[in-house]
Amino acid sequence: MKAQVFRGVNQLSYEEVPVPEIKPDEVLVRVNVVGLCQSDIKKIRYPLYNPPRIFGHETAGTIAAVGAEVQDWQVGQRVVVLHHIPCMHCGYCLNDNFSMCEVYKNITTTAGFIPSGGGFAEYVKVPAHIVQHGGLIPIPEAVTFEQASFVEPTNCCLKAVKKAQIAPGQTVLVTGAGPIGLMFIMLVRYFGARAIATDLLPTRIEKALSVGAEAAFDARDPDLVSKIHALTEDMGVDTSLLAVPSDKAFFQALDCTRKGGKILFFAEFPDEVEIPINPNILYRREIDLMGSYSSSFRVQSLAADIVFNQRIDVDALISDRYPLRDLDAAVEQAVAPSPETYKILIYP
Numbered sequence: 001m002k003a004q005v006f007r008g009v010n011q012l013s014y015e016e017v018p019v020p021e022i023k024p025d026e027v028l029v030r031v032n033v034v035g036l037c038q039s040d041i042k043k044i045r046y047p048l049y050n051p052p053r054i055f056g057h058e059t060a061g062t063i064a065a066v067g068a069e070v071q072d073w074q075v076g077q078r079v080v081v082l083h084h085i086p087c088m089h090c091g092y093c094l095n096d097n098f099s100m101c102e103v104y105k106n107i108t109t110t111a112g113f114i115p116s117g118g119g120f121a122e123y124v125k126v127p128a129h130i131v132q133h134g135g136l137i138p139i140p141e142a143v144t145f146e147q148a149s150f151v152e153p154t155n156c157c158l159k160a161v162k163k164a165q166i167a168p169g170q171t172v173l174v175t176g177a178g179p180i181g182l183m184f185i186m187l188v189r190y191f192g193a194r195a196i197a198t199d200l201l202p203t204r205i206e207k208a209l210s211v212g213a214e215a216a217f218d219a220r221d222p223d224l225v226s227k228i229h230a231l232t233e234d235m236g237v238d239t240s241l242l243a244v245p246s247d248k249a250f251f252q253a254l255d256c257t258r259k260g261g262k263i264l265f266f267a268e269f270p271d272e273v274e275i276p277i278n279p280n281i282l283y284r285r286e287i288d289l290m291g292s293y294s295s296s297f298r299v300q301s302l303a304a305d306i307v308f309n310q311r312i313d314v315d316a317l318i319s320d321r322y323p324l325r326d327l328d329a330a331v332e333q334a335v336a337p338s339p340e341t342y343k344i345l346i347y348p
């Protein structure tokens, strides 16, 4: 089969590799669509992981083979493949910090080499732990593979929205209106809150409005803070969701968030960035700073429900489709997005 193998920083190689062999308790899935995620781009472009690996984790496909001991799944079923499932009994899992669980981190789907998701290949192997604990989700007939590939990113965004306790009637600032920021806007709306967005690109500002933001501004607007105060009875927003790794965006969010409000870091910053902060901001203004990384088992069924029942319009997020062979071009486009670039999907 063909796969895109990570051979070193910025070195993707489109290669012939063996189809993974499955054990009696494993499942093999033919990949129909896999989403390109910001985290894939980081793993490809920064020295975070030793090669060789096959990345890709927003996978929707068709079961191609099942091991002799697998009872609940049949060849031909359309499925979302989750690349991690927590153990559910370690100290992290018992406190709902599933993405810190060692089992969650270490057991993953693979298309060969060091297991790393494996979605950027024609076939991906699903290990027993993931097969047995809810990591395969059947795709309803009315749902396309493309839509289904959004279950994982929806889970990650939903986890953040839940962690920030976004509730009806609140106002939320979303900094950055790329694919993640746009999904946040949709979810904030779904939870009955108002969304205000910022971005640097005029097209993204327009797009934010078209997917449901009540207002959207250029992040460089010198009157941004007063405009947001004008929309929030001079209090500021209840919560800010940072969907761009920018310290400027953080300080802007700090100025725009009300006393007692929350700021949630969703984007991964470059490691060298440090943000100086006066602790009295946390004390006197009671601003809560929080982060949300990866997905949560707890919101998995809700994430699937939201996508499968089209409670948010994930199709509106798709801007480009690339064949797997051109993954490097897709990464280039995501790194230097054109004004119309949003979610990029990859077809093996």
Ligand SMILES: [Zn+2]
Binding pocket: 037, 038, 039, 057, 058, 152, 153
């Ligand atoms: Zn992802």
Ligand SMILES: [Zn+2]
Binding pocket: 086, 087, 088, 089, 090, 091, 092, 093, 094, 101, 102, 103, 104
């Ligand atoms: Zn655990």
